[in-house]
Amino acid sequence: MIPASAFFYVAAALFVLGVLAFFVKKDLLTQFMAVEVMLNAGNLAFLAVAKALGKAEGQVVVLFVITVAAAEAVIGLAIIVLIFRQRKSIQTDGLKDLKG
Amino acid sequence: MADLFWLIPLIPGLSAIGLIVFGSILPRKWIAWQACSSVLLSFLLAAASFLKLARLPEGTAALAKTLLPWIASGSFASPIAFSLDRLSAVMALVVTGVGLLIHVYSTGYMADDRSFARYFAHLNLFTFFMLVLVLASNIVLMFVGWEGVGLCSYLLIGFWFERPAAAKAGMKAFVVNRVGDAAFIIGVLVLLLNVKSGGFTAINSAAADGLLPAGAATLAAVLLFVGATGKSAQVPLYVWLPDAMEGPTPVSALIHAATMVTAGVYMICRLSGLYTASVPASAVVAWVGGATAVFAATMALVQTDIKKVLAYSTISQIGYMFIGCGVGAYAAGMFHLMTHAFFKGLLFLAAGSVIHALGGEQDMRRMGGLKNRLPVTFPVFLVGAAAISGVPFLSGFFSKDAILTSAYAGGHHVLYGLGLAGAVLTAFYMFRAVYLTFYGKPGAWAEPGGHVHESPPVMTVPLVLLAVLSAVAGFVGLPALFGRDADAFGRFLASSVKSVGHHLGAVTEGGLILLATGAAAGGIALAFVLYRRAPELPRRLASRLPGVHRLLVGRYYVDEAYEAVFVRPLLRGSEAVYRHFDLKVIDGALNGSAASAGLAGRGLNLLQSGLVRDYALAFLIGAILFLGFVLL
Numbered sequence: 001m002i003p004a005s006a007f008f009y010v011a012a013a014l015f016v017l018g019v020l021a022f023f024v025k026k027d028l029l030t031q032f033m034a035v036e037v038m039l040n041a042g043n044l045a046f047l048a049v050a051k052a053l054g055k056a057e058g059q060v061v062v063l064f065v066i067t068v069a070a071a072e073a074v075i076g077l078a079i080i081v082l083i084f085r086q087r088k089s090i091q092t093d094g095l096k097d098l099k100g
Numbered sequence: 101m102a103d104l105f106w107l108i109p110l111i112p113g114l115s116a117i118g119l120i121v122f123g124s125i126l127p128r129k130w131i132a133w134q135a136c137s138s139v140l141l142s143f144l145l146a147a148a149s150f151l152k153l154a155r156l157p158e159g160t161a162a163l164a165k166t167l168l169p170w171i172a173s174g175s176f177a178s179p180i181a182f183s184l185d186r187l188s189a190v191m192a193l194v195v196t197g198v199g200l201l202i203h204v205y206s207t208g209y210m211a212d213d214r215s216f217a218r219y220f221a222h223l224n225l226f227t228f229f230m231l232v233l234v235l236a237s238n239i240v241l242m243f244v245g246w247e248g249v250g251l252c253s254y255l256l257i258g259f260w261f262e263r264p265a266a267a268k269a270g271m272k273a274f275v276v277n278r279v280g281d282a283a284f285i286i287g288v289l290v291l292l293l294n295v296k297s298g299g300f301t302a303i304n305s306a307a308a309d310g311l312l313p314a315g316a317a318t319l320a321a322v323l324l325f326v327g328a329t330g331k332s333a334q335v336p337l338y339v340w341l342p343d344a345m346e347g348p349t350p351v352s353a354l355i356h357a358a359t360m361v362t363a364g365v366y367m368i369c370r371l372s373g374l375y376t377a378s379v380p381a382s383a384v385v386a387w388v389g390g391a392t393a394v395f396a397a398t399m400a401l402v403q404t405d406i407k408k409v410l411a412y413s414t415i416s417q418i419g420y421m422f423i424g425c426g427v428g429a430y431a432a433g434m435f436h437l438m439t440h441a442f443f444k445g446l447l448f449l450a451a452g453s454v455i456h457a458l459g460g461e462q463d464m465r466r467m468g469g470l471k472n473r474l475p476v477t478f479p480v481f482l483v484g485a486a487a488i489s490g491v492p493f494l495s496g497f498f499s500k501d502a503i504l505t506s507a508y509a510g511g512h513h514v515l516y517g518l519g520l521a522g523a524v525l526t527a528f529y530m531f532r533a534v535y536l537t538f539y540g541k542p543g544a545w546a547e548p549g550g551h552v553h554e555s556p557p558v559m560t561v562p563l564v565l566l567a568v569l570s571a572v573a574g575f576v577g578l579p580a581l582f583g584r585d586a587d588a589f590g591r592f593l594a595s596s597v598k599s600v601g602h603h604l605g606a607v608t609e610g611g612l613i614l615l616a617t618g619a620a621a622g623g624i625a626l627a628f629v630l631y632r633r634a635p636e637l638p639r640r641l642a643s644r645l646p647g648v649h650r651l652l653v654g655r656y657y658v659d660e661a662y663e664a665v666f667v668r669p670l671l672r673g674s675e676a677v678y679r680h681f682d683l684k685v686i687d688g689a690l691n692g693s694a695a696s697a698g699l700a701g702r703g704l705n706l707l708q709s710g711l712v713r714d715y716a717l718a719f720l721i722g723a724i725l726f727l728g729f730v731l732l
Contacts, residue, residue, distance in 0.1 A: 019720065022713075022716060023713060023716070023717070031712075092711065092712050092713060095710070095711070095712060096709070096710035096711060097710060098708065098710040099708055099709055099710030099711075
């Protein structure tokens with residue numbers, strides 16, 4: 001029997017990895033994958049809580065999040081493709097249009 | 101017909117609205133017909149109502165009509181209501197009658213003007229407001245008419261607003277009237293507070309029954325009279341009227357001679373109960389009137405502009421009306437108001453005819469010798485001049501005599517003396533104008549290239565009608581010498597205004613009439629000597645008395661004094677406020693807040709790198725800080 005805290009540790013580790021990857025990598029696609037990792041770390045944390053408390057609500061929320069994340073991934077990827085088409089590059093250092 | 105009397109003001113009002121809205125697309129002929137026929141309809145209605153009223157037995161209540169509830173607050177109510185009693189019927193008849201003739205005359209005088217429609221729209225609007233003033237059954241509604249005629253006066257004085265002098269004169273009239281009207285409205289409020297009603301009958305009976313405290317009655321009466329000095333151009337607020345001559349001449353005839361400027365007299369007659377109850381206020385009225393009558397007449401002596409002579413003469417004649425009202429002879433004041441409307445309207449229109457004939461020349465020194473060239477204008481001007489001078493059996497003779505006799509009989513001998521002195525001056529300056537304009541050497545018009553033509557019939561017919569009225573109107577108010585019931589006018593008004601009765605012996609009264617006749621004859625003779633017999637004499641006289649002459653030509657420097665005491669300090673004060681408060685404080689606050697917002701924006705701008713990573717980092721730091729705050 002694996003204790004619930006182990007799930008938390010894995011979730012935390014995944015999240016930190018996602019954050020690190022987001023800041024280290026400079027192309028949009030990899031950063032997007034890092035965000036997905038953080039999101040799934042969140043999912044794992046939900047499951048850990050559900051397991052610790054012995055309730056099913058956490059699992060339901062995770063199913064919703066996965067669904068929404070799928071939709072979000074479609075849009076996110078579409079945006080990345082469009083940016084690439086316009087600029088022939090997805091390096092985030094070049095995306096400075098919001099500078100005031 | 102008489103039940104429809106409330107339509108009297110509304111017809112010109114509707115016509116005015118029509119002309120204001122559609123004036124630019126209507127043909128001139130239509131405009132002229134509409135403007136004149138609306139006033140004609142009003143006149144016919146007024147005449148019918150007048151006849152009906154005259155047949156009603158003495159002491160019947162006035163015809164009344166409430167059109168709309170207007171101000172209602174608790175127990176106080178001031179509806180839009182008209183009432184027609186004998187006083188307002190006479191006044192309405194004068195306003196519509198003289199107004200009609202002047203409308204007709206205007207169609208000729210203004211025929212070539214660019215703004216024909218605007219002129220008649222404003223003239224109709226004026227008639228509307230004047231009739232509201234006259235027929236109002238309460239003082240609040242009267243104030244609406246009072247302000248309305250002031251507005252129309254402003255609009256019509258500044259009718260040729262392209263000329264800076266006209267625009268300035270209009271503004272001056274408006275601002276000077278504001279001073280009086282401020283006092284007027286305070287007077288109205290004093291009455292409303294004390295009587296709890298604005299109705300004229302309520303005010304008069306409250307004053308007569310002593311329900312109105314004596315102090316409040318005097319205060320209200322004096323404040324209302326200050327308003328009247330503004331509107332009726334009396335000392336000290338008369339300065340706007342001479343400048344008002346910048347307007348078209350028929351406007352001067354209608355507004356600044358026959359009707360609007362006499363509104364103050366009408367107001368006092370309307371509130372005769374109040375003024376009778378307050379002896380000090382009546383004394384103020386009489387003395388201001390007496391002072392103005394002589395003061396303005398002296399200024400008329402040296403004017404060279406024909407319209408300015410008539411303007412000062414109007415101020416002086418209204419002074420007479422106020423003498424009459426002040427000594428309690430309200431009917432005599434109204435009588436002079438009526439005859440003055442005829443002969444002064446006539447004089448202005450005749451002067452306008454002269455000006456028209458000379459292509460805009462107003463300086464009498466450049467006229468001269470027009471007697472035979474203007475075969476209609478000359479005799480009617482002569483009739484008007486004789487009437488105002490008090491030549492026996494013309495209208496002015498009877499009305500001025502009624503006032504002076506009342507003053508004498510009331511024991512106001514100094515006022516009587518002032519009035520008599522004013523009568524001499526009046527006869528002198530009027531015949532000075534006659535001799536300068538129509539006699540003597542022909543002026544500039546006779547030179548080659550100049551041409552003179554008599555005015556068209558549309559202008560001369562009103563002149564002749566007014567001349568007839570000026571000549572015979574006096575017979576409705578014969579002095580008591582002609583029998584106890586001779587004063588038909590006074591008896592007719594007796595149910596509306598309570599004049600103070602007086603009894604003089606036939607010898608005294610006859611003597612007074614002879615004295616007045618002598619005054620007129622003396623003034624005319626003096627003018628004849630100075631301006632016909634020995635035309636070089638006036639110049640010698642002027643050089644002999646340079647101080648007096650300069651004072652008169654400078655019009656006692658009253659305008660300059662007002663300029664120095666009121667206008668310039670006010671302008672300079674406003675300038676200082678503008679410089680130091682408007683520009684620095686108000687504009688400063690506004691510009692300062694805009695500048696500080698801009699500065700803050702520029703500062704925060706530095707935080708925006710546009711890089712996704714930087715934003716994410718800020719987000720991460722925030723999240724860590726938040727987490728630390730929650731956990732620790």
